[in-house]
Amino acid sequence: MSLLEVKHLSKHFPVKRGLLSRPTGFVQAVRDVSFQVRAGESYGVVGESGSGKTTLGRTVLRLIDPTEGEILFQGTDLTRLDPEPLRQLRRDMQMIFQDPHSSLNPRKIILKSVGEPLVIYEGVSGRRLADRVLELMELVGLKKEHMYRFPHELSGGQKQRVGIARALALNPKMLILDEPTSALDVSVQALTLNFLEELQKKFSLTYLFISHNLAVIRYVCDRVAVMYLGRIVEEGQVDELFDSPAHPYTKSLLSAIPLPEPQQDDDQVLLEGDIPSPLNIPSGCSFHTRCPEKPGEICRREDPPLVHLSPSHSASCHLCGSREA
Ligand code: SF4
Numbered sequence: 001m002s003l004l005e006v007k008h009l010s011k012h013f014p015v016k017r018g019l020l021s022r023p024t025g026f027v028q029a030v031r032d033v034s035f036q037v038r039a040g041e042s043y044g045v046v047g048e049s050g051s052g053k054t055t056l057g058r059t060v061l062r063l064i065d066p067t068e069g070e071i072l073f074q075g076t077d078l079t080r081l082d083p084e085p086l087r088q089l090r091r092d093m094q095m096i097f098q099d100p101h102s103s104l105n106p107r108k109i110i111l112k113s114v115g116e117p118l119v120i121y122e123g124v125s126g127r128r129l130a131d132r133v134l135e136l137m138e139l140v141g142l143k144k145e146h147m148y149r150f151p152h153e154l155s156g157g158q159k160q161r162v163g164i165a166r167a168l169a170l171n172p173k174m175l176i177l178d179e180p181t182s183a184l185d186v187s188v189q190a191l192t193l194n195f196l197e198e199l200q201k202k203f204s205l206t207y208l209f210i211s212h213n214l215a216v217i218r219y220v221c222d223r224v225a226v227m228y229l230g231r232i233v234e235e236g237q238v239d240e241l242f243d244s245p246a247h248p249y250t251k252s253l254l255s256a257i258p259l260p261e262p263q264q265d266d267d268q269v270l271l272e273g274d275i276p277s278p279l280n281i282p283s284g285c286s287f288h289t290r291c292p293e294k295p296g297e298i299c300r301r302e303d304p305p306l307v308h309l310s311p312s313h314s315a316s317c318h319l320c321g322s323r324e325a
Contacts, residue, residue, distance in 0.1 A: 004037040009069030029055040031230040042207040044221035052230035094167035098179035100159035104151040111147040117169045136165040157188035174206040236313035246315035
């Protein structure tokens with residue numbers, strides 16, 4: 001059963017110029033994105049910087065309002081909720097940010113940062129608050145002494161654990177994790193991923209896991225969506241998609257994962273140029289300006305639909321002929 005269902009979600013930011021701040025164009029950060037996340041699974045969203053994955057995560061939580069589309073969480077459409085019911089529903093959906101340092105108030109000791117949701121939502125205070133925070137700190141592998149420190153007195157890995165403790169304070173059902181390990185030392189990344197897996201099992205959590213790192217997605221996720229210029233271009237079970245990628249963009253991303261033996265890198269598909277600006281999305285297939293498959297006229301003219309390649313795998317490329325998804 002789906003815990004989260006996103007339907008035709010778009011987010012466009014107006015670009016304003018001139019004295020009257022009139023919009024002169026729109027940054028199309030997320031374009032007509034639909035997907036479902038089942039209760040208890042880890043759903044990955046992967047893509048280069050500028051693919052729209054972070055905007056997608058923030059829009060799903062309605063930290064920013066969508067331009068179009070629906071976000072159904074347990075059947076309730078978040079896009080139609082007034083501020084108070086939305087605030088209450090956010091107890092069940094929490095976000096873990098990429099930079100653990102900037103997500104914590106540098107002037108507050110950790111006890112206050114972790115306890116803040118408990119104070120705001122449940123009115124917990126005094127001894128009870130300190131006890132609840134200590135429980136959360138121990139849950140994430142930190143000690144009582146860390147409660148009375150400021151963020152700058154903790155390591156990157158410890159700060160990320162503080163962010164996780166804070167996100168777990170209200171017993172959420174779902175965590176949206178935006179590049180949760182990319183700001184950490186390599187040695188701490190694997191520990192944090194293992195820890196997130198343990199937490200998921202222990203509390204039956206559902207993850208929306210956003211990352212640019214395919215190796216991390218493969219390690220953590222059950223299913224994955226590959227994003228390019230605000231669109232999902234391929235989606236599937238992780239093993240199926242990694243073993244048989246269909247979209248040329250996915251193939252190039254996978255070929256760029258470093259191999260243990262450098263001489264095995266013969267199959268690497270190098271993408272030319274940078275990702276185009278979401279202010280000027282290329283016509284037709286938006287990947288045609290970089291596609292290594294020698295795009296034809298149809299690629300420049302028509303946006304390929306997402307088609308099913310199997311019941312659990314779909315892709316949008318004119319080379320993937322099958323029925324529409
Ligand atoms: Fe490349 Fe054409 Fe497929 Fe787009 S539709 S990915 S340009 S082959």
